[in-house]
Amino acid sequence: MFKKISIKSILALCLFVLLFACSKDDPDPINENEAFSRVTLEVTKEGSSNPTTYTFEVEEHDHDDEDQVDHQGEHIKIDLEANATYSVSISFFNISDNITSEIIEEKDEHQFFYDITDELNGFSIVSAANDTEDSNGNPLFLKTIWTTTGETSGVVVGYLIHEPTSKTGSTRNDIGGATDIQIEFEVHVK
């Protein structure tokens, strides 16, 4: 009797396999609309109306470039004049969409922080008058004023921080939170 049942059940199983083993539908591709793929710095000298735009793009993990250009290892150099003032605006992109407004919308949960190395003597970055402030009045450092004095050169690291634990710190550690963007560039003051 069990033989009969086993044959039946095996037949049923085979049928089941045939039914199921056909194929899986093609999955849809996922566009990672949320992640950052590009950061630009728009540097305008006081009195001038011709901004210089510097682009930071790292397209290895989060995104794929269709132009097949490898942006890895590119080093951005920003040349500035001595004893001058620049207004700098930072923007964040996902592929070609400007998503800076999303950061501004969630201003309480974000902070941009510029960390200037000691070699850059007399170089300073402060929040601009038209910068975004969060609900506690802390500037986000999206729009900044860069002031140069004598000739110098060195490295600046910029961080976009999500959910910072403090917004008034003077080091990256003080601010806490999770780093969403980390960019690095050389500043040359001549």
Place this chain on the structure above:
Amino acid sequence: MMRSLYNIVGLWKPKFPKCRCSKSFVLIILLVNFSLLTSSFCFSQECDLVLKGSVVDLHDNSPVSAAVIQVVEGNETVFSDADGIFLLKNRCSGKINLKISHPNCDDLFTSVNLNKSTARKFYLEHHIESLEEVVVEESKIKKLSATAPSYTLTELQKDQFSGRGLAKALEQISGVQILSSGIVISKPMIHGMFGSRVGIIYDGIPIENQQWGQDHAPNIDQNAFEQIRLIKGAGVLKYSGDTPGGVVVLESKPPKIMDSLYGKTILNGMTNGRGLNLISSWTKSFQSGNYFKVQATIKRVGDFSAPDYVLSNTGNDENNFSFSMGQNKILSQWKTNFSFFSQEIGILSSAHIGNVLDLLTAIESDTPTIINPFSHQIIHPKQLNKHYTGGFQYSKRNLTNGKWNAKYNWQRNNRKEYDIRRGEYKDKAAIDLTLDTHNFAYNYEWGGFRWSFDSGAFLQIQDNYSNPDTGIKRFIPDYIKTRLEAYFTTSFTPSNDLSLDFGLRYGHQNNQVKKYYHYSRWRKENYEERLGAFVIRDVAGQKLVEQRLTFNNLSLSTGLKYAIQPDLKLSVNVFHTERAPDIAEMFSDGLHHALASIEYGNPFLKTETTQKFVLNLQKERGVFRYNFSPYFTQGQNYIIIEPTGFELTIRGAFPVWEYRSISSTILGFDLDMSMQLGERILLSNNSSWIDGVEKGNKIPLISIPPFTTTSQLQLSFPRWKSFFMALTSKGILSQKQFPDNNFETSVVENGKRLTKLVDISTPPQAYHLLGMELHWGSYPFFSDKISVSLIFENLLNTSYRNYLNRLRFYGDEMGRNIMLQIKMNH
């Protein structure tokens, strides 16, 4: 003819699963055989009387076949046939003493006065097993293996950690550790192996979800099962052929066969996490063998605390429900069941980091970067797990004492991982996986006094769906897996002192995987050469690759168990295990936030094979008892994950971890000792040591547990009869054997550029934990029985970190915890 058949059968002593067939009855009807009666007409002293009887189940009068009827005087043995009928011929007049036994039933001793050929009915009854029974009779349970020792959690051990998950309960067995991601997400590790190398079997079916990778705990409520057993070693080919670590078997007891309503309720309260957890199970059984069982668990736990701070967002909630109904008879059983498991687990807030610099900051800091006041609320990041199961099974004994069992089982797993995200994605899961699994299993067991056999087939169809709405590339791709497996196991017991067993399992597995590869990865790994032919679509900078991967695996096991002395047993087991690589090992693709690493699968992995030798020397009785179990494992194509380089992202450079296969060697031992000092004091110690290396270059394997030793002093007092207490001391050394996966990173700190070492490899310091348990009970409480336990964990509030916790960089382990447990047996 029938008679000769039964004489052959007479040698058999089949091993049946423990049947708590409560009372069942054999009814022996002695019928007069008239044809014979005519010849025994003249002298009643003549030895030609006939006893004809039939054996029936007390509850529903159904006949019971294959009952053994022994005539106590003279050792004659017959069996009842399909209609429960047996004949004892050529009997002399007078009293005959009979012993009627059935593997599922209590032995029935009875006597018949035979003056003439007589007809009589005898009722056989199933074992009466009450749930209060703490010690399970090993002899009546079907052993998981005839030669490899299995470890059973006692009811006390099981209930003690009823609120803390399966892995925590299993950790009480030497050689079992917990591999965790935080406090709640934990999985058992046996002999240095975990994940899909350790099988978790419930109601005879493996639980699915390990295909999703390491940071996933088994989604099962151990409180829905009455019995938890474990085999260290490759385990049980009946259930799985690809688990070189071992097998955990969770089983439900069939209820009593009588009109009854009973249950058990456990209420746990814990100070650390300010948590409560309530478990209740109820069974209604009927005389007919029918039963219903419902069980539910509800759990609410807030943030755990380390000795010096709150571990923010480590709370967890659980809501589980299970229902089963069925019928138990001596000869047949059916059961249908459904269960639902739902769990929400908070992930330590400070473990959500953005890049390597954040990881470095966390490692360099003694305390978590985020410490909020205690809360019961669970915020992002968190995990939401749901697991549904449903199934039906039927088993039947046939005439020749064989038994077949057929099962269908369905499982649906859903895991959602929520991350800290922005904008419209804020409340969207970052990972949303659904795994549907259909299992069909069929097996037939048969055997006799010396030999027993078990053979069966298993079919699995599994479908994984990765929801694209997450807006983040799939960590695990969509796939359909089909597995067809068959096994045969046999054991031979030539004498009481010696058992041998052998088993094999063959599995065919087919994975149909559809995965998107990003161009950059495609180019970097030069996949075009090897996977180019499988591209079916090319869209938005990604290539969709369809692969059909087939694996054929043969696993073998053999063992020997020999009683050197009546209480000293030696067993030797050898396992050859072949395991197809997991989907996660072949295809995972994504960012691990907690480890600040990018993880890539390796689509070219081959079947992993391991050979394991386990020796076990056990002294079971006496004042001093021990169990010494050394083992040795060698693996080919042993799959590990390790860092291979860096990848630059807009968040900075990330270390990349990739799967690779190596030749490995793992050896170790477990030693359990206990000493009874008088009637009141029991001293015991469990220790385990393990060492694992990559062959050739001798690089240690990652996540190998350090030497662990646990000592316990159990005391009871003559004055308080239903009280006992235990003091536990657990020492864990620092692991000195570890692979160096550290890397350097360049940071700007206080205006200076520095190169810093990111030490993700060095295991934490050694530590020592003290625990105490106080148990009272059981006491009568109205119509119920009540028992109370008070359990102190980490009594000295020691701060420590655990090497096997993947989030160890971010915070200490739990501090002192006091658990109050109230248990009622209804």
